[in-house]
Structure formats: C-alpha cells, structure tokens
Amino acid sequence: MKREALMQAVQMRMSEKRFKHVLGVEETAVALAERFGASPEKASIAALTHDYAKERSDEEFQLAIEQGSYSNKSELLKYGNAIWHGVVGADFVAHELQITDQEILSAIRLHTTGGAEMSLLDKIIYVADYIEPGRNFPGVEDARVIAFSDLDQAVAFETKHTLAHLIESETPVYPKTIETYNRWVVGIE
Ligand SMILES: [Fe+2]
Ligand SMILES: [Fe+2]
Structure with missing residues (x-):
C-alpha cells in the first residue's frame, strides 16, 4: 500500500487527535x-x-486473543487496551493492511512495552511514540535531546519514566516492561 492509501486506512480508524x-x-x-x-x-x-488498533473495543481484542496463536493467552487477557493495541494490534495491521514485513510488525508489537531484545527500528518507534512533537510532559525536552544523541539512552530514559508512572498510578505492569527495564535501564544482559 502506498503512503497515501495507508494514511487513509489509518485515519478512518481513529479520532482526529x-x-x-x-x-x-x-x-x-x-x-x-x-x-x-x-x-x-x-x-x-x-x-x-x-x-492502528488503539480504538478497537475490548471485545474485539479478547476475541482475537482467544482465536489467535498467542503463547500466553490467559495472561494476555488479564491486561487491557494499553497492552493489546500493540501486541495484538500488530496482527490487525498484518491481516487488514497486508503488511508482512516482520521488522515493521515487531516495531508495532513492542511499541508500548519495549523488550529485552530490540532492533534499531523497534527502538525508533518506541522512542518516537514518546517524544513526538505533540507530547507535552515534564522531561519531554530532555528525552528529545537524548533521543537524537543516543537511542539506547533514550530507550532507558523512557522505560524508567514509564515504569515509574505505572507504579505511581498503580497500573498493572506487563512482564515484558520489566524485561525492558532490566535490560535497558539496569543493563542486565
Ligand atoms: Fe500506542
Ligand atoms: Fe502512539
């Protein structure tokens, strides 16, 4: 799909914001x-x-998880849209937009949780999601400067702040986020 057509397919699925x-x-x-x-x-x-899948209903995600080939179905079902729209959303993108490139699908899959193993593209999407021009939170300017000088440092910065925020708001933490923290913030290989 060309960029214009892809943009249109994506735009149809979400709010203007x-x-x-x-x-x-x-x-x-x-x-x-x-x-x-x-x-x-x-x-x-x-x-x-x-x-792409962020505005799908919980029911649609739950059905996709039940019918899909996820190794951790019962665990995955305990989470919600924040986790599903990346992990499961990548499969919606693959099936509905005919995107087969595994590097692209991996970057979508990991964009909220990160991972212990991340490709350059995975890191780019993870970080870009955090620092895009519309983001406005204390520390975003620092994150932007770090991102263009050292991408691994930016992954660490984002992971640390995201995890702190999840804990502060008593939001469930998906295990993969902990793996991301251990690898990129603490440096456990
Ligand atoms: Fe997202
Ligand atoms: Fe996003």
Missing part, C-alpha cells in the same frame, strides 16, 4: 531513522500503523 499523534510519530521516526541509519520507509510505515 490520535491521527495527529500518528503523524507526529511518523515525522519523528523518519528523522530518527535518518539520524541512526535505519530505513526511513519502514520507519514511516511502522509509525503510521503503530496505533
């Missing part, structure tokens, strides 16, 4: 790809589709 966020992530992801030598085309596609 979220679509603006998606375009901000795309702009940032392409800039990071150019900075660190990843494919700007893949960064663009992954960014445009990363939140």
